[in-house]
Amino acid sequence: MTKIKSLEDLKKMQAGLRKQIELREKGENPDAHTQIRVAMATCGIASGSKEVMDYLMEESEKRNLDVVVTQAGCMGYCHSEPTIEVTLPGEEPLTYGNVDKKKADEILEKHVKLGQLVDGIIPVTHKTIEEKK
Amino acid sequence: MAKHKMNLMVCGGTGCYASAKGDLVKALSEELEANDLSGEVQVITTGCFGFCEKGPIVKVLPDNTFYVEVQPEDAEQIVKEHVIKGRKVEKLLYKHPHTKERISDSVHMDFYKKQIRIALRNCGIVDPESIDDYIAREGYQALGTVLGELGPQKTIDIMKESGLRGRGGGGFPAGLKWQFAKNNPSDEKYVVCNADEGDPGAFMDRSILEGDPHTVIEAMIINGYAIHANEGLVYIRAEYPLAIKRLKIALNQAREYGLLGKDILGSGFDFDIQIRYGAGAFVCGEETALIQSMEGERGEPTVKPPFPAESGYRGKPTNVNNVETYANIPVIINKGASWFASIGSKNSKGTKVFALAGKVNNVGLIEVPMGTTLREVIFEIGGGIKDGKKFKAVQTGGPSGGCLTHKHLDTPIDYDNLIKVGSMMGSGGMIVMDEDDCMVSVSKFYLDFTVEESCGKCSPCRIGNKRLYEILERITDGKGKKEDLDKLRNLSTVIKEASLCGLGQTSPNPVMSTMDNFYEEYEQHVTDKKCAAGSCKSLMSYHIIAENCVGCTACARKCPVNCITGEKKQVHEIKQDLCIKCGNCMEVCKFNAVTII
Known part of the structure; x- marks a missing residue:
């Protein structure tokens, strides 16, 4: 194994190794990052949510976006799969339906990067358990 | 290799090892393999999450799901439900002790809300057997800064400014201790890590060494450089096999990377670390006794002065620091003395790790800022007293500490306050007692x-x-x-x-x-001649309340010494001279007819 010869070497090495723990670090403090949850139930997977999730993960990394992509269960919008839920830090979550790679690209570029809303938002009409209380 | 989407962090601490009925990591890995998911989901053994009460713990990242009491047979459900379908496995989620609600992630658990993890920062995130994980978390960068930029005196100055005090119990300012050792000229000096954790029920140091051994190694090298020592020794008790194993792995990795040995990071500084085993004598946690023991002598303390900083191991200036003290040091160097000094109370800076045990709902390892009150620790983090009983006392500081009571609950915990109320910080054992404790x-x-x-x-x-x-x-x-x-x-x-x-x-x-x-x-x-708590057997006796006894004979049948007499449907009687006070009769009586006087 090669020896680390200087602080510069060490820092370079750290930069290379960061990726392997980034996922864990972000998870420790989820509210500080943009969170994207992809509905990955049977209906979602059948309509291509797995590909969308992979795309979101790869692209946000390529574009250097501070995003945590996680998978969720069925969100109930089976008519509009794949659905994803985007939560910017400190904001309310918004749900998008019929997300393909093109849509995902738009969401990353506009919503995540600039905070602009994109067409395709599914309005929330139901009440959550928290609200009932 | 595909990028991992999810990490399953499995606690690899001794507590969770002991409560697992098999190999959890293997079960999860096999299940992932069977579902063709090994490329997407990674299973990682990590350090202690602290929530030992409900071990074995599995934490799913990045969604932070906190599964408790996970056994190998649950692997299938975790993979099929959570990993594949994205549905959390309800029955494995932590249940709030009072509201009985299932809590889906660690962010919302009271246990973690008040905690700041500095010494335990990597426990639960890194794989303790991977130096790469540690380096990814800015590991060994503090060492680089110290060797390349700061130099010995500035490093010691940072230690002094930070206000870090020894976490082993005494609370002596670490920077000052380093300064004394540096100021004593000698051709040979030593740094020693005191990992002889002896307080009953305490496992802070063990958990740090098991969960993040590299942080201790890094800090020891910094310590060595600052006082001009080229040799380090870890004095660890032989009863900590897992900590020893992980420390050995970490030492070898550090040597392979050239972080131990000759000319570390091109600085010209040489340093290496050896392990010395203790046989588990409590007194060897005392630094002079520890040094005696390392020299092969009987583990007996010597008179101070001379302090080890003047004449310690082999009669040379020696710096002995506790594991937890060391675990704070790389962070202090990276983030600065003033950052560290901003946490904690006036004369006790930073955080302290406690092993919370006894009659609380959430037993485990916690790290709280100095100045947190006992009430916050016991009732918020600890979740209150078990089985709805009444709080009676809390013992801090192990056998050297004292018992505190109701009136001390709002005392902010720090070195000086605890001494003022007649106890001490000690190494961080905290045992909670309820009304049944005498x-x-x-x-x-x-x-x-x-x-x-x-x-x-x-x-x-x-x-x-x-x-x-x-x-x-x-x-x-x-x-x-x-x-x-x-x-x-x-x-x-x-x-x-x-x-x-x-x-x-x-x-x-x-x-x-x-x-x-x-x-x-x-x-x-x-x-x-009474013991109100009912724990001193000689001071209590079991009696049958005549009005309540229906003569069901249940107690008489359960009594191991046949000291209960009475006919069916007649009031029974306990023969006091024969009674061994085992309590069986009281336990078995459905009519509350047995009482302790």
């Missing part, structure tokens, strides 16, 4: 420990503690006299003042603090 028995328990562990070198400790124990035994046996209480106090004072080392100087603390806070309980034992 304070005389508690101090007898700690005395029993000290009598066992006294090295025998000085008579106040060797003989005094034994006599102290005998008096306590007399009292709990119901043979105590009123004068015994004064004797206890006087003898305690003498032992404290006349003993050679910290062990004897603090051993009467449990007695003195319980006498201060629970004097009426001692009085009750000697004058009324």
Whole structure:
């Protein structure tokens, strides 16, 4: 194994190794990052949510976006799969339906990067358990 | 290799190892393999999450799901439900002790809300057997900064400014200790990591070494460089096999990367670390006894001065620091002294790790900022007293500390405050007691420990503690006299003042603090011959309440010594001279007809 010869070497090495723990670090403090949850139930997977999730993960990394992509269960919008839920830090979550790679690209570029809303938002009409209380 | 979407963090601490009924990592990996998911989901063994009460713990990242009491047979459900379908496995989520609600992630658990993890920062995130994980978390960068930019004196100045005090118990300022060792000229110097964690129920140091061994190694190298020492020793008790194994792996990895050995990071500084095993004597946690033991002598303390900073291991200047103290150091260098000094209370900076145990709902390892109150620790983080019982006392500082009570609950925990109220920080054991605990028995328990562990070198400790124990035994046996209480106090004072080392100087603390806070309980034992908590067997007897007894014979059948007599449907009676006070009769009676007097 090669020896680390200087602080510069060490820092370079750290930069290379960061990726392997980034996922864990972000998870420790989820509210500080943009969170994207992809509905990955049977209906979602059948309509291509797995590909969308992979795309979101790869692209946000390529574009250097501070995003945590996680998978969720069925969100109930089976008519509009794949659905994803985007939560910017400190904001309310918004749900998008019929997300393909093109849509995902738009969401990353506009919503995540600039905070602009994109067409395709599914309005929330139901009440959550928290609200009932 | 595909990028991992999800990490399953499996606790690899001794506590969770012990409570797992098989190999959890293997079960999860196999299940992932079977579902063709090994490329997407990674299973990682990590350090202690602290929530030992509900182990084994599996945490799913990045969604932060916190699964408790996970057994290998649950692997299938975790993979099929959570990993594949994204649905959390309800039955494995933590249940709130009062509201009974399932809590889906660690962010919302009371246990974690008040905690700041500095010393434990990597426990639960890195794989302790991977130096790459540690480097990814800015590991060894503090060392790089110290070697390349700061130099020895500036490093020590940062330590002083940070206000870091020794976490082993004494609370001596670490920077000052380093300065003394640096100022003593010598051709050879040593740094020693004290991993001889001896307090009953304490496992802070073990968890750090098991979960993040590299942080200790990094800090030891920094320590060595700052005081001009080229050799480090870790004195660890042989009862910590997992910590030893992980430390050895970490040492080898550091050597392979050139972070230990000759010319570290091109600085020209040489340093290496050896491991020394302790045989588990409590007194060897005392630094002079520890040094004696490392030299192959009997583990007995020596008179200070000379302090180890002048004449320690092999008669050379030696710097002994505790594991947890070390775990703070790389962060202090990376984030700065003022950052560290901004956390904590006026004279105690930073955080402290406690092993919370006893009658609380959430037993485990916690790290809280100095100045957090006992109430916050016990009732918020600890989730209150088990089974809805009443809080009675909390013991801090192990056998050297004392018992605190209701009136101390709002005391902010730090070195000075705890001493002021008659206890001490110690290494961080915290044992909570409820109404069923008898304070005389508690101090007898700690005395029993000290009598066992006294090295025998000085008579106040060797003989005094034994006599102290005998008096306590007399009292709990119901043979105590009123004068015994004064004797206890006087003898305690003498032992404290006349003993050679910290062990004897603090051993009467449990007695003195319980006498201060629970004097009426001692009085009750000697004058009324009663133990209100019902734990001193000699002072209680079981009786049958005639009005409640229906004569079902259940108690008589359960009694192992056949001391309960009575016909069917007739009131029964317990023969006191035969009764061994096992309590079976009380347990089995459905009519509340058995009582303790």
